[in-house]
Amino acid sequence: MTPFAPVTLDGRFVTLEPLSQEHHDGLVDAAKDGELWKLWYTSVPAPEGMATEIDRRLALQDKGTMLPFVTRLKADGRLIGMTTYMNIDPVTPRVEIGSTWNAASAHGSGSNPDSKLLLLRHAFETLGCPAVEFRTHWLNHQSREAIARLGAKQDGVLRNHSRTLDGVLRDTVVFSILEHEWPAVRNGLEFRLAKRF
Template identity: 40%
Template sequence: MNAHWNELARLALANDRVTLRRVGVADTAAFERIVYEPEIWRHFVQRIETPGDLHTFIETAIRDTLNGTRVVLAITDNASGEIVGSTAYGNLAPADRRLEIGWSWLCARARRTGVNRAVKLALLDHAFGALDCERVEFKTDVLNTAARAGLAGIGASEEGVLRSFNVMPGGRRRDVVYYSILRDEWPSVRKERFEETGAGTRAGGS
């Protein structure tokens, strides 16, 4: 297995637009300022509506990152120096060189600003570079038209719908739609969807 998979708990990534690093207890106050927007959680299975919910989110993020279940990262907008959301690597399958990018959210002021594309670029570069992935996958609620448009916009291929995938708050059974980018597709996807659109910021990480 690529040694970089063993170092994911210490992951930190950055490019010209954003910095990503693992979520910590010290981030509580920064998240409190942005996390209680109902629109963020419309399509999420779990919601953050109270300080207790936020505590659970941070506690779970730290635990999952340390035990290797997921790698949960805080998103800092380099322009302001402020945390504006969170994202994660999950469903880690190093033997198959596969992972999922998801659990992603941004506060209102960071949406439609290029932050999301910069985050995806940093994560995809690391996945296909340092981690030597063959496949990166994404999934979202079929009703989440904004997320679906965003995934199509970064060049992810729609693969299909898994019906009645899980239960949502309120009792609705959610259908999810899967997308992916494969290793041999990434060079052309990166050029066409990131570099040629001006989103190809310099990326680095450890």
């Protein structure tokens, strides 16, 4: 079995489950919670595009470059979004955590730090990654602040790195957490989550 095989990760507030087409309706409801596809600085599938996005992520999983998850809130069992390991480098090994979105009503619930703790723990402690990367749009200040709060350090900015769905060139901010930084990051995330109990 490849170390990057689909796996379920169980946390305090959320469970990360391997993505499948069976999650379609729950993900459509999650995206409608805040009409997230209308946010110009991120890429969340519109309801009519959800099946295509699930197929896209599963095709990348089949190629070995992505491991996609859905995020399920443990309190009520509903799906609140998606997240992935992406740009998988199985040789180093190294992953990027990205293509993440959560329903608007889940913001501030502890779901995001819990899912990041699960993904980072699995990457460092099971997969043996020496580094984990995060990327976001230069103008997505909310995402940049959230990544920095995790304890990730900014590596740099890739200017005119890619085009958004409307064709505009975007600058991409790259962050990472290194293996030796993981214990402090883990302690910080666990402390944040413990305050919510």
